[in-house]
Amino acid sequence: MRAGIVELIEQVVTGLGYELVDFELSPRARLLRVFIDIERGITVDDCATVSNQLQRVFEVENVDYDRLEVSSPGLDRPLKKLADFERFAGHEIQLRLSLPVDNQRNFLGVLQGVRDGAVTLTTEKGELSFPFEDIEKARLVPKF
Numbered sequence: 001m002r003a004g005i006v007e008l009i010e011q012v013v014t015g016l017g018y019e020l021v022d023f024e025l026s027p028r029a030r031l032l033r034v035f036i037d038i039e040r041g042i043t044v045d046d047c048a049t050v051s052n053q054l055q056r057v058f059e060v061e062n063v064d065y066d067r068l069e070v071s072s073p074g075l076d077r078p079l080k081k082l083a084d085f086e087r088f089a090g091h092e093i094q095l096r097l098s099l100p101v102d103n104q105r106n107f108l109g110v111l112q113g114v115r116d117g118a119v120t121l122t123t124e125k126g127e128l129s130f131p132f133e134d135i136e137k138a139r140l141v142p143k144f
Contacts, residue, residue: 005023005025005032005063006023008057008061008063009023009032009034009054012050012053012054012057013034013036013050016049016050016053017038018036018037018038018042018046018050019036019037019038020034020035020036021035021036021037021073021077021078021080022034022035022073022078022080023035030065030066030067031065031066031067031068031069032065032067032068032069033069033071034050034054034068034069034070034071035070035071035072035073035078036050036070036071036072036073037072037073037077041072042071042072046072047070047071047072048070050070051068051070054068054070055068075140075142076139076140076141076142077139077140078137078138078139079093079138079139079140082114082117082132084138085111085113085114085119085132085138086113086114088111088140089111089112089113090110090111091110091111091140091141092108092109092110092111092140092141092143093108093109093110093111093121093138093139093140093141094106094107094108094138094139094141095107095108095109095119095121095130095135095137095138096135096136096137096138097130097134097135097136098134098135098136099134101130105136107121107123107128107130108123108141109121109122109123109124109128110122112127114132115129117131117132118130118131118132119131119132119135119138
């Protein structure tokens, strides 16, 4: 179910002019969480629009679920796609690798962007590069 539903959600979200940032499916697929974004920022109305459209599409496609939540990715937005690492260059991020490098999996620094398929980060230890496929998780660090 997961693969097909992600494509379906992506199609609806992008069709409405938004970006699908992330998607979470609870165990047994009873809760669907959809995180959307748009350059200007997400409003409650945006969430309602996407939610209503997804509910109609799910009904037509016979997607079985109990609850649907649509929200913004928040200030600590996850970075999922290579394009995210380009778009948010200059921002501080937290990054977690799948496997440790010099006994370290978690890194904090200013994102410099992507060079030759590697994500570049300026940390207190200097500039570091990580192959995109080695990144387990990455998210923006909110500034207050």
